[in-house]
Amino acid sequence: MSAVQTVSQPMALRARRIAIRFRPTRMVLNVILGLIAIFWLVPTVSLLVISLRPASSFGVSGWWTVFTAPTQLTLQNYRSLFSTGLATGGILDSVVTTALITVPATILVTVIASLAAYSLVFGRWRGRSAVFMVIVGLLVVPVQIALIPVAQLYDAFGHLSGFNPYGTLPGVIIFHVAFGLPFGIFLMRNFYTGIPKDLLEAGRIDGAGEWTLFRRVVLPLGLPAAASLAIFQFIWVWNDLLVGLVFLGGNPHHTLTIYLYSFTRTLANDYWVIATGGIISILVPLIVFFSFQRYFVRGVLAGAVK
Amino acid sequence: MAALPRRRSLVLRHAVATPAAEPGGAATAADALAETGRPPGGGWRSHLGSIVFLAPAAIWLAVIVGYPLVESIRDSFYDNSSTSFVGLANYRTVFSTADILVTFRNNVIWVVVAPFLLTFLGLVFAVLTERIRWATAFKTVVFMPIAFSMTASGLVWNSIMNIDPHIGMVNATMETVSDWFSPPGLYPVDTSAGQSVASLAATGLRAGPGGTLESRALVSPGSTALLGMIGISPETLQLVGAQKAETPSAAAGAVSGLVWRDFSPSHPTARGQVLPDEDGIAGLSLSLVSSTGSSVGTTQTDAHGDFRFTGVSAGSYRVEVASGNFSSGFTGIYWLSGTQSITPTSGLNQTAQALLSIPLVDMSMIIAYLWIWAGFAMVIIGAGLAAINREVLEAARIDGATEWQTFRRVTMPMLAPVLIVVFVTMIINVLKIFDIIINMAPSVSQANTLATELYNVGFASSPPANGIASAIAVILFLLVVPVIYINLRRIR
Numbered sequence: 114m115s116a117v118q119t120v121s122q123p124m125a126l127r128a129r130r131i132a133i134r135f136r137p138t139r140m141v142l143n144v145i146l147g148l149i150a151i152f153w154l155v156p157t158v159s160l161l162v163i164s165l166r167p168a169s170s171f172g173v174s175g176w177w178t179v180f181t182a183p184t185q186l187t188l189q190n191y192r193s194l195f196s197t198g199l200a201t202g203g204i205l206d207s208v209v210t211t212a213l214i215t216v217p218a219t220i221l222v223t224v225i226a227s228l229a230a231y232s233l234v235f236g237r238w239r240g241r242s243a244v245f246m247v248i249v250g251l252l253v254v255p256v257q258i259a260l261i262p263v264a265q266l267y268d269a270f271g272h273l274s275g276f277n278p279y280g281t282l283p284g285v286i287i288f289h290v291a292f293g294l295p296f297g298i299f300l301m302r303n304f305y306t307g308i309p310k311d312l313l314e315a316g317r318i319d320g321a322g323e324w325t326l327f328r329r330v331v332l333p334l335g336l337p338a339a340a341s342l343a344i345f346q347f348i349w350v351w352n353d354l355l356v357g358l359v360f361l362g363g364n365p366h367h368t369l370t371i372y373l374y375s376f377t378r379t380l381a382n383d384y385w386v387i388a389t390g391g392i393i394s395i396l397v398p399l400i401v402f403f404s405f406q407r408y409f410v411r412g413v414l415a416g417a418v419k
Numbered sequence: 420m421a422a423l424p425r426r427r428s429l430v431l432r433h434a435v436a437t438p439a440a441e442p443g444g445a446a447t448a449a450d451a452l453a454e455t456g457r458p459p460g461g462g463w464r465s466h467l468g469s470i471v472f473l474a475p476a477a478i479w480l481a482v483i484v485g486y487p488l489v490e491s492i493r494d495s496f497y498d499n500s501s502t503s504f505v506g507l508a509n510y511r512t513v514f515s516t517a518d519i520l521v522t523f524r525n526n527v528i529w530v531v532v533a534p535f536l537l538t539f540l541g542l543v544f545a546v547l548t549e550r551i552r553w554a555t556a557f558k559t560v561v562f563m564p565i566a567f568s569m570t571a572s573g574l575v576w577n578s579i580m581n582i583d584p585h586i587g588m589v590n591a592t593m594e595t596v597s598d599w600f601s602p603p604g605l606y607p608v609d610t611s612a613g614q615s616v617a618s619l620a621a622t623g624l625r626a627g628p629g630g631t632l633e634s635r636a637l638v639s640p641g642s643t644a645l646l647g648m649i650g651i652s653p654e655t656l657q658l659v660g661a662q663k664a665e666t667p668s669a670a671a672g673a674v675s676g677l678v679w680r681d682f683s684p685s686h687p688t689a690r691g692q693v694l695p696d697e698d699g700i701a702g703l704s705l706s707l708v709s710s711t712g713s714s715v716g717t718t719q720t721d722a723h724g725d726f727r728f729t730g731v732s733a734g735s736y737r738v739e740v741a742s743g744n745f746s747s748g749f750t751g752i753y754w755l756s757g758t759q760s761i762t763p764t765s766g767l768n769q770t771a772q773a774l775l776s777i778p779l780v781d782m783s784m785i786i787a788y789l790w791i792w793a794g795f796a797m798v799i800i801g802a803g804l805a806a807i808n809r810e811v812l813e814a815a816r817i818d819g820a821t822e823w824q825t826f827r828r829v830t831m832p833m834l835a836p837v838l839i840v841v842f843v844t845m846i847i848n849v850l851k852i853f854d855i856i857i858n859m860a861p862s863v864s865q866a867n868t869l870a871t872e873l874y875n876v877g878f879a880s881s882p883p884a885n886g887i888a889s890a891i892a893v894i895l896f897l898l899v900v901p902v903i904y905i906n907l908r909r910i911r
Contacts, residue, residue, distance in 0.1 A: 139550065139551075142547060142550060142551060143551055145547075146547055146548070146551055146557055149544075149557075149561070150556075150557050150560045150561070153561050153563075153790065154560055155579075155588070156564075156572070156575045156576065156579060157563070157564070157567075157575070159575065159578070159579065159588065160571075160575050163578070172583060172585055172586055173585060175585055175586065175588065175591050176588075177588065225475045225476050225479065228472040228473070228475065228476070229473045229475070229477070231469070231472050232469045232470060232471075232472035232473040233473065235469060236469030236473070237469065238470045244477075246907055246911075248480075249903075249906050249907055249910050250903045250906070250907060251480065251484055252903075252906060253847050253899045253902050253903055253906065254484060254488065254896065254899070254903075255851045255870075255892075255895050255896060255899060256851075257870055257873050257891075257892045257896075258487060258488055258491050258893070258896045259484060259487035260873075260878070260888075261487075261491065261494060261883075261885055261888055261889055261892070262486065262487035262490035262491055262494065263483055263487050265490070265501070266482070266486070266487070287479075287483060288483060290479060290483075291479050291482075291483030291484050292483075292484065294476050294479060294480055295480070295484075298476060322468060323468030323469045323472065324468065327472065348565075351568070352567070352568030352569065352570070352571075353568075354568065354569070354570045354853070354854045354857075355853050355854070355870075355874065358874070359874070359878055370568050370570040370571075370854070373568075373570050373574060373858075374570055374857065374858060377574065377577075377857070378862060384578060384586075387574050388578075391571045391575065394568060394570075394571055395566070395567045395568070395571055398566040398568075399563070399566055399567075401566070402563065402566035406559070409566075410562070410798055413565070413798060413799070414798065414799060414802055
């Protein structure tokens with residue numbers, strides 16, 4: 114036993130690696146996990162293949178027949194969807210609408226949450242921990258609780274000011290920002306607490322204002338967390354269905370998820386639209402996911418409490 | 420004794436990263452000061468400055484989250500137009516309306532089944548990926564669906580679980596396996612659609628035991644049997660290559676005969692005669708059954724519908740048309756059925772039936788849900804696993820603990836807090852489940868949950884029932900209150 118403990122670290126590591134390599138069950142494990150990985154890929158592949166097959170073949174032969182007859186692949190579905198251009202209610206219009214909601218909602222949440230987190234961590238006012246507790250409490254509040262009152266609020270605001278946010282993009286954005294903030298503040302605050310307070314105290318003694326400290330010290334240091342938050346929020350809003358469905362109301366411009374949902378009831382006839390539109394809709398989140406995977410994962414890990 | 424690789428997941432390294440006190444940070448602050456050159460101030464101004472930073476978030480949250488929370492509670496005690504106070508009437512309606520009670524049942528099913536399976540799956544994946552070299556690739560593949568909208572995922576699984584084996588991959592796979600063991604007959608009869616084999620008998624035939632047809636009259640060697648069938652489409656006959664019916668000649672020591680389509684387009688009412696425009700029924704599997712019920716020979720009809728059992732000893736027999744000819748094979752399982760329950764509900768009254776059945780669609784949707792979220796559970800549990808002090812595990816092994824004992828007695832207790840986080844997160848997530856339901860479940864559905872019902876009642880119906888929708892919203896909120904409490908305690 115004592116001999117084991119005295120073996121130097123690299124040697125122990127090497128011994129362990131060898132042990133792993135020659136374990137007979139390791140091969141079985143690789144095969145099982147390989148099958149699981151394939152299983153996990155199949156739905157995405159099926160969507161891609163259906164979008165690349167002629168619309169008329171849906172329901173006649175399964176998408177998997179493509180492996181024996183690959184010549185059936187065509188870009189016709191994409192051409193059909195893109196042919197209407199930016200016409201209201203079309204797929205490209207939906208991409209634009211989704212982006213017009215997602216980008217502002219993401220920027221607003223990231224900026225406002227960073228400011229609030231700064232105030233909660235580096236501010237010198239009383240009751241900061243109480244406020245943080247309220248934020249933590251708000252983390253899991255379901256959006257459903259606010260749908261009807263906010264819709265009424267929008268109406269009331271419309272009567273007062275002449276601009277009713279209900280059914281407009283700002284209406285959707287305002288709602289998304291509100292429900293993104295608790296998590297945003299939570300994430301940024303947890304990150305900011307790791308920044309040494311001395312850094313700011315030094316600045317304060319030298320007479321730097323809070324804005325300067327935020328802008329030149331905390332914001333740059335907190336960029337990794339801000340990136341996590343922004344990516345998390347981006348994918349969250351991009352993929353939302355419920356908030357868009359409620360607050361876009363009768364708006365002729367749809368988000369991508371609403372666009373897809375509108376074809377759910379005519380599934381058999383229009384599945385080519387769903388498959389093609391589905392691929393287009395997951396393209397942006399996928400690009401974001403693969404470009405910023407580590408930030409996204411970090412956001413998810415931090416959001417485990419949401 | 421196998422050891423866990425020391426290599427920690429990529430994920431964790433980033434997850435636990437906290438900003439280091441870089442010297443660059445201080446430099447930035449100093450630079451900033453040099454730039455602004457503001458005179459030393461601070462004091463009340465800095466207090467005000469930092470509290471002002473909270474203002475946008477505070478106002479936003481107060482107006483769009485805080486106020487609506489209170490307003491929803493108020494609305495739940497008012498009528499559907501939010502004008503007059505009705506007390507608990509909305510809640511009474513919620514708990515006495517069958518359609519809404521069903522949504523509670525579905526929420527219970529989701530909450531009981533999904534978080535448990537998900538945490539288990541995440542744990543298994545997290546533990547197993549620690550032992551392979553391509554863990555990063557595996558994690559990426561399994562984690563990827565989180566980037567998709569639940570709408571897109573729901574629609575993908577909608578096609579995968581489609582009842583038609585030409586669309587749904589699950590049913591296609593089952594069809595392939597099923598055809599292997601019991602291939603469909605040439606003349607399928609869809610009994611589930613109300614068709615019966617007996618209705619195919621026209622002349623000299625009647626329903627036999629076990630879904631077969633048998634000759635009405637007894638036959639003996641040297642005789643000829645004429646067996647007419649109806650209800651078989653010309654398309655089917657064309658497909659199997661059937662030709663004009665021809666009456667065979669009798670042969671000694673053999674039972675001969677003809678099975679034909681006893682329907683002539685030119686003489687639609689004529690039965691029992693073999694007419695020139697009538698086709699034989701080709702490829703039909705027949706057997707010759709003795710009076711004791713045992714089969715003494717089998718044969719198949721040729722393209723003209725003719726058959727002959729040779730070498731038959733004297734006696735009287737019946738010709739039997741095997742049930743396999745009419746087997747419709749595998750016709751697909753309706754995975755998204757809102758009415759088909761996976762638990763037996765016979766013998767219960769209607770309300771109990773509604774509340775105790777577990778619709779198949781719920782299970783199908785939970786499978787789709789697992790596909791989306793397993794990566795999430797795996798990554799979080801994986802990070803928890805990697806954070807466990809390896810020396811503790813090493814010590815257990817050195818003390819002679821087996822792999823399983825180490826996992827069960829050391830890893831699991833240390834991992835428990837992480838598992839609880841995943842479990843609780845998933846419960847909250849599942850309570851609000853919406854996108855998957857409205858994109859996978861059939862339109863008039865027994866699969867509605869609180870969230871979809873709230874949308875249906877409060878927004879999709881006209882006029883919207885604000886009072887009832889608010890009551891549902893408040894119930895949904897009350898269900899997450901314990902989680903708020905847990906979170907607060909944990910943070911503190």
